[in-house]
Each structure stands twice: as C-alpha cells, then as structure tokens.
Amino acid sequence: MLDHVSTVMNHPIKKTVPPTTTPPVSLEQILKVVSADIELLESQILRDVKTDIPLLNNVAEHILSSGGKRLRPALVLLGAEMFGGVDERVMQAAQVIEYLHTATLLHDDVVDGAETRRAKQAVCRVWGNEASVLSGDYLLAMAFHRLTKLRHLEVLELMSETTTKMARGELLQLTRSFETANEEEYLEIIINKTACLFATAIKTGALLAGASGESANQLYDYGMALGISFQIVDDALDYADENKTGKPVGGDLQERKITLPLSHLLGKANATDRKRLDSILSMEEIEKPQIDEVINLMRNYGSINYTLEFSRKYASEAKRSIENFPATNLTQSLADITDFVVSRQL
DSSP, X not given: OHHHHHHHHHSOOOOOOOOOOSOOOOHHHHGGGGHHHHHHHHHHHHHTTOOSOHHHXXXXXXXXXXXXXXXXXXXXXXXXXXXXXXXXXXXXXXXXXXXXXXXHHHHHHHHXXXXXXXXXXXXXXXXXXXXXXXXXXXXXXXXXXXXXXHOOHHHHHHHHHHHHHHHHHHHHHHTOOTTSOOHHHHHHHHIIIIIHHHHHHHHHHHHHTTOOHHHHHHHHHHHHHHHHHHHHHHHHHTTSSSOSSSSOTTHHHHTTOOOHHHHHHHHHOOHHHHHHHHHHHTSSSOOHHHHHHHHHHHHHHTHHHHHHHHHHHHHHHHHHHTTXXXXXXXXXXHHHHHHHHHHOOO
C-alpha cells in the first residue's frame, strides 16, 4: 500500500482542473446514484451504536448526527457499485469507515483543545476529555469487531494499516515546527491523517464487491488524490472570513498547525513580515487580531490562491486515476465529487 502513497506523491501533475463556471452541484445530487443505500446507512449508523451506557449514547448521537456529509462511507458504496454492487458486507464496511472517522474526530478535538465541531460544541467541551477519548476508543474497538465479522483478510489488513497511518499523521503534525516546515512534510501529514481513509474507503467497497487487485488499486489512487485535495481545501477554508468547516476562523493558526497556506506564507514572506510571523507563532496565545493580521498577509502573498491551485492539481490527478474505467454514471459521480471538493468557496 505504501507504493500507492508514493505514486500519488511523486506522480507529475499534468494539468489543472479549470475553474468552475457554473454553480457547483450539491453533494447530495452527486451521490444520488447511491442515495437509497446512504439513507439506509444513516439509520444503521445511529442504531447500531446504541449501548446500555447512556453517556456513550449521548456522545455518539451528538457527533454522529451533527451534519457530516458521510462522504467517506459513500465512497465505500460507490466502490462496490463499480463492480458487484452493495450488499450487507459493504454496508457494514461503510459503517466501519464512519465509526473510524468519528473516533479520530473525538480524539483530535481533545488533542487540539477544540471548542466546536461541525458548528456544534465539541464533545470534549460538553462531556469532558475523558468521555471524548473513551467514546472514541469504543468506536474504534467496535469498528474492528465488525471488521473481523466480514472475514476478508485483505480488507482487515488494509483497515489496520490505515488506522496506523492516521495515528502517524497526527503525531507528525503534533511535532511539526514552523521553523522547518516544508510542502513535502505537509503532504506526508495529510496523506497519513486524512487521505488514506478516503483511499481505503473506496478500495474496501471495490474489494468486497469482487474487483480485481488492479482495479481496486486504481480506485485507491483516486481516493488518495481526492483526500489530499479535500484536506488542502479544508486547510484553506480555515482562513476564510466565513469559515465553512464548522470551526472558528484561524483555528489551525491558534493550534500552531503549519498547513499549506501558512507554510506558503512562511516561505514567501519578506524579512520584516517573516519576523512578525515568527513573533506571532511564538506567542503564548494567538488571538483574533493576530489571526486577522496573518489572513491579510496571506492575501498579500497569494497564499490562499496558491493553496486552492494546489488542491485543483490533486483533483485533476484523481480524475486521471479513473480514466481507464468505462464511462458510466458511477464514474461521472466520482469525477463530480472531485469538482465538488474544489468548488467549496472561500
């Protein structure tokens, strides 16, 4: 699997997806081809997490019903529909992907000291860090318990490798310094912490539906490039005046996360501005005036535009990964997802 990660990182970018000239289609419209399965999945995700522990039920309902787009489990369904179709095992795998994703959100919010998640109070702020961490642990354990019942060794190995990568990505981000930040390091972080789950989701669906190894790997490459593009746009949106990620504007800056917009700014700033940036990043607390100052510098140096252009390159890479599949409404949906990801406006 590491070969696929390396391929996506090192594959030369040939061209950029042209800017969207018409209003972007909603994700719900794009996923209409699997809408019935998504609707069923939605009810199963909440139903199957119910336990005899009221605290866990409250936490799970709070975060699982908080408006997530379910893009990752939808990729499982799309991957399966490309081949033998969706069955009970595929639905189980889609649930597993959502539980894994949700577990990482619960853990990340504790690490980041997050106040909000999807425009709601973060679980750690409502019930405390202990409840957030333990609920995440429960979802991880339940996800792997369900995985073993699929009795598909390749999928189990893929999921195990992916969760290890996700933890690695978070650790890499935690130890990254603004003094030595570079794009290669940034890509390694987002490949591990975000993109690999997109790739695993769609490959899992394909494998469970009988895809060949070659076809499943092509979809893995699609998911990897899509996930990279998705995370890059999210990192740009963190510096938008009206944040669309459900988190406070400049949250990454306050947490000293050196994402691509800030990394670009650090690399391009003149001596005076770089000195000021170093001063801000060394402050004990970064407040709104400093966030506004950094956002203005990003505009002056074109850091946000650079970040979005970078994202479009990976969206284009995702489309190229599925060029060898027959043109169907399913491959069109996959292409449309890449357009949706990069169309989210600042």
